[in-house]
Amino acid sequence: MKNRLRVLRAERDWTQADLAERLAVSRQTVHAIETGKYDPSLPLAFKIARLFESSIEAIFDPGAARA
Amino acid sequence: MDPETRPSLPHGADCSVESARTTPYLFAFGVAYVGALFALRFAPMPRGAQIAVALAPAAVFVLYLVRWLGAIRRMDELQRLITLEALAIAYPLALLLIMTLGLLEMVGAVRHDFINYLRLWPLVFWLYFIGLLIARRRYR
Numbered sequence: 427m428k429n430r431l432r433v434l435r436a437e438r439d440w441t442q443a444d445l446a447e448r449l450a451v452s453r454q455t456v457h458a459i460e461t462g463k464y465d466p467s468l469p470l471a472f473k474i475a476r477l478f479e480s481s482i483e484a485i486f487d488p489g490a491a492r493a
Numbered sequence: 494m495d496p497e498t499r500p501s502l503p504h505g506a507d508c509s510v511e512s513a514r515t516t517p518y519l520f521a522f523g524v525a526y527v528g529a530l531f532a533l534r535f536a537p538m539p540r541g542a543q544i545a546v547a548l549a550p551a552a553v554f555v556l557y558l559v560r561w562l563g564a565i566r567r568m569d570e571l572q573r574l575i576t577l578e579a580l581a582i583a584y585p586l587a588l589l590l591i592m593t594l595g596l597l598e599m600v601g602a603v604r605h606d607f608i609n610y611l612r613l614w615p616l617v618f619w620l621y622f623i624g625l626l627i628a629r630r631r632y633r
Contacts, residue, residue, distance in 0.1 A: 450569070451569040451570070451571070452568075452569050452571070452572060454571065454572070454632070455569050455570070455571040455572070457633075458571055458632040458633075463631070463632045463633070464571050464574075464632050466570070467570050470570060
């Protein structure tokens with residue numbers, strides 16, 4: 427699904443590797459989430475929301491979820 | 494190096510780090526296996542020694558398997574999913590391959606001495622890597 431992860435990351439001047447380290451996942455996972463190729467699990471989505479001090483709904487757009 | 498592509502730190506279970514942890518064991522298995530092949534083919538030895546040499550690569554492979562399972566436990570959720578999809582592709586294909594070869598052998602379409610365990614297992618081994626390539630492409 428579409429999300430604002432890349433925008434939020436860019437606002438903090440983080441690379442994908444920086445974000446991956448903060449989330450304790452691989453850079454490949456961050457890339458796949460940003461490009462909408464992979465939807466994170468609920469625990470990871472909560473971790474992302476906490477990291478960016480936002481809500482899951484504000485970051486991820488379920489209306490544009492992949493079929 | 495492009496900051497977008499530099500590798501993650503180890504605790505993120507980056508593929509390249511995990512490969513660095515498991516590849517030496519896979520290489521050791523390769524050496525043990527090739528060594529056993531040559532030894533069994535060219536070095537005369539008593540029957541007991543032959544069996545011990547034949548089993549030695551299996552012991553090394555078990556070491557690799559333990560490291561690989563540890564690597565899977567350290568993987569993040571997407572990497573575990575990719576590994577699962579790779580196995581989901583490879584395992585049924587391996588079954589299909591063996592089943593089909595068995596039937597072809599029954600009707601004489603495949604020579605009994607051509608398809609043996611020594612020639613078959615590398616095919617099964619490569620099916621996993623084909624599955625891994627297919628699974629990884631999906632999330633690239």
